[in-house]
Amino acid sequence: EDQVTQSPEALRLQEGESSSLNCSYTVSGLRGLFWYRQDPGKGPEFLFTLYSAGEEKEKERLKATLTKKESFLHITAPKPEDSATYLCAGGGSQGNLIFGKGTKLSVKP
Amino acid sequence: ETGVTQTPRHLVMGMTNKKSLKCEQHLGHNAMYWYKQSAKKPLELMFVYNFKEQTENNSVPSRFSPECPNSSHLFLHLHTLQPEDSALYLCASSLSTGNSNQPQHFGDGTRLSIL
Numbered sequence: 001e002d003q004v005t006q007s008p009e010a011l012r013l014q015e016g017e018s019s020s021l022n023c024s025y026t027v028s029g030l031r032g033l034f035w036y037r038q039d040p041g042k043g044p045e046f047l048f049t050l051y052s053a054g055e056e057k058e059k060e061r062l063k064a065t066l067t068k069k070e071s072f073l074h075i076t077a078p079k080p081e082d083s084a085t086y087l088c089a090g091g092g093s094q095g096n097l098i099f100g101k102g103t104k105l106s107v108k109p
Numbered sequence: 110e111t112g113v114t115q116t117p118r119h120l121v122m123g124m125t126n127k128k129s130l131k132c133e134q135h136l137g138h139n140a141m142y143w144y145k146q147s148a149k150k151p152l153e154l155m156f157v158y159n160f161k162e163q164t165e166n167n168s169v170p171s172r173f174s175p176e177c178p179n180s181s182h183l184f185l186h187l188h189t190l191q192p193e194d195s196a197l198y199l200c201a202s203s204l205s206t207g208n209s210n211q212p213q214h215f216g217d218g219t220r221l222s223i224l
Binding site: 004031032034036041042043044045046049087089091092094095096097098099100101102 | 111113115140149150151152154157159164165199201205206210211212213214215216217218
């Protein structure tokens, strides 16, 4: 069965304290690994797509990486405005997305 | 603005009511999706439409009835819902459901509460 697992469930950081979020996946015929950001009361906002192991993508303080079994979202020197829930999803062979439960990130000033 | 608009943003209804959720996308996409988001659970895919044709029904109870009149509009008709159906209902769109998965873009959802 296709599955995506994110850890930790919640993460509290001080402003400027870098860290990483983990996304482990078992998705048959993976067609893309997607990262989203979701703010309270909003829908998920697309951040990155990674298609092959070794691929990396960056946007401001965020960098996503991909291996054959997991993906990491590295957050460098986070700011309070980076506080949100980060969702990871694996692209299935039917064009569907299999989502993890998310990591809730809180960055304190 | 995400390019995907959902209305209403909030909906409270009794178990015997009939209501509809609406989604409209302005991105020129051909695929549209309904998801259910409940607390502490991953997003659950409900329905997929590609070029107005339903391509997936993820074992959703018949009290949820989707309608896709064209590639820009998607509806979810609701009737005789149960309290466990209270959740955030999200609409998304993508270029298509073709061989290469493309990003899905989400609306801000309808928060549904069943009394």
